[in-house]
Amino acid sequence: MKFTSWAIGIAVAALSAFAPANAQQASPIIIKFSHVVSADTPKGKGSERFKELAEKYTNGRVKVEVYHNSTLYKDKEELEALQLGAVQMLAPSNAKFGPLGIKDFEVLDLPMLIPSLASLRKVTEGPIGLGMLQKLDSVGLVGLGYWDNGFKVMTANKPLRDVEDFKGLKMRIQPSKVLAAQFKALGSLPQALAFSEVYQSLQTGVVDGQENTPANIYSQKMNEVQKYMTLSNHGYIGYIVVVGKPFWSGLPADIREQLTKAMNESTAYVNQISQKENDDAVEAIRKTGKTELITLTPEQLASWRKVMLPVYDEMGDRVGKQLILDIQKTVAGSTN
Numbered sequence: 237m238k239f240t241s242w243a244i245g246i247a248v249a250a251l252s253a254f255a256p257a258n259a260q261q262a263s264p265i266i267i268k269f270s271h272v273v274s275a276d277t278p279k280g281k282g283s284e285r286f287k288e289l290a291e292k293y294t295n296g297r298v299k300v301e302v303y304h305n306s307t308l309y310k311d312k313e314e315l316e317a318l319q320l321g322a323v324q325m326l327a328p329s330n331a332k333f334g335p336l337g338i339k340d341f342e343v344l345d346l347p348m349l350i351p352s353l354a355s356l357r358k359v360t361e362g363p364i365g366l367g368m369l370q371k372l373d374s375v376g377l378v379g380l381g382y383w384d385n386g387f388k389v390m391t392a393n394k395p396l397r398d399v400e401d402f403k404g405l406k407m408r409i410q411p412s413k414v415l416a417a418q419f420k421a422l423g424s425l426p427q428a429l430a431f432s433e434v435y436q437s438l439q440t441g442v443v444d445g446q447e448n449t450p451a452n453i454y455s456q457k458m459n460e461v462q463k464y465m466t467l468s469n470h471g472y473i474g475y476i477v478v479v480g481k482p483f484w485s486g487l488p489a490d491i492r493e494q495l496t497k498a499m500n501e502s503t504a505y506v507n508q509i510s511q512k513e514n515d516d517a518v519e520a521i522r523k524t525g526k527t528e529l530i531t532l533t534p535e536q537l538a539s540w541r542k543v544m545l546p547v548y549d550e551m552g553d554r555v556g557k558q559l560i561l562d563i564q565k566t567v568a569g570s571t572n
């Protein structure tokens with residue numbers, strides 16, 4: 237007799253409906269944690285640390301399956317999958333929530349807003365960070381923590397030193413209106429592409445360059461297809477670890493408590509290693525001898541700043557003028 241897969245599925249569902257209650261309880265709660273970067277990045281390492289701690293603290297009642305490097309879903313798909321309950325945990329970058337209708341996190345894409353990771357911590361760990369997480373409720377998500385990647389650099393096959401160097405270049409961006417405005421201000425043509433498509437798009441000339449953190453660039457081998465990397469640190473990439481609200485609120489309270497503990501410790505771990513991960517990636521790229529690393533002069537940096545800062549006014553209505561002011565006030569006084 238030939239069984240179709242749906243028939244088998246129904247049979248399995250029917251059998252489990254009649255399984256004894258204790259047998260059902262014995263099967264672990266599965267958390268599928270999907271993300272788009274490699275295992276060898278702050279986020280990749282953080283997801284593995286969370287798996288280890290979550291399974292330990294729940295004595296195996298929770299099993300975490302980590303899917304690195306877009307192996308399960310790409311950027312846009314993963315958010316849809318989370319809302320549909322096909323995965324339980326993600327950590328998209330702050331630039332990726334706009335398409336869901338949550339524009340606040342894009343404030344962190346504003347160029348030259350965050351002077352240091354220490355000052356960022358004052359934002360994310362204080363009332364501003366909490367307020368932004370609460371916005372996720374309106375789209376059925378719960379934010380569990382802010383994970384760093386780090387500061388962005390620029391890459392291309394021509395040296396990017398002066399603002400004029402950006403003119404007419406097709407630059408890959410994440411799907412953030414703030415990032416689009418930043419590159420338009422520089423005279424470039426921004427193109428939103430999924431992270432998994434960046435390497436090939438650079439290789440085939442679909443785009444000329446991109447901005448990202450050194451850890452992301454090196455772990456995706458983007459440096460192999462980009463001759464120049466400008467160490468501009470002009471902007472930030474971080475993550476919001478999110479779960480679906482129905483999943484999270486449906487967990488037994490003791491499990492939720494242990495997972496929160498595992499998440500808090502994983503967050504501390506990621507935020508402790510992120511700077512070194514990126515510094516190591518810069519050195520690894522330097523060592524290849526194939527990509528020239530460019531340091532901007534104070535004058536060049538000042539001219540980038542002059543061109544980029546009007547983006548704050550332009551994007552004020554989108555991300556919230558008050559939010560920009562509150563962040564500026566919170567980070568004021570931090571210089572590095």
Ligand code: LMR
Binds near residue numbers: 328329385410431
């Ligand atoms: C990108 O799309 O460039 C990054 O946000 C990917 C990531 O998750 O760090």
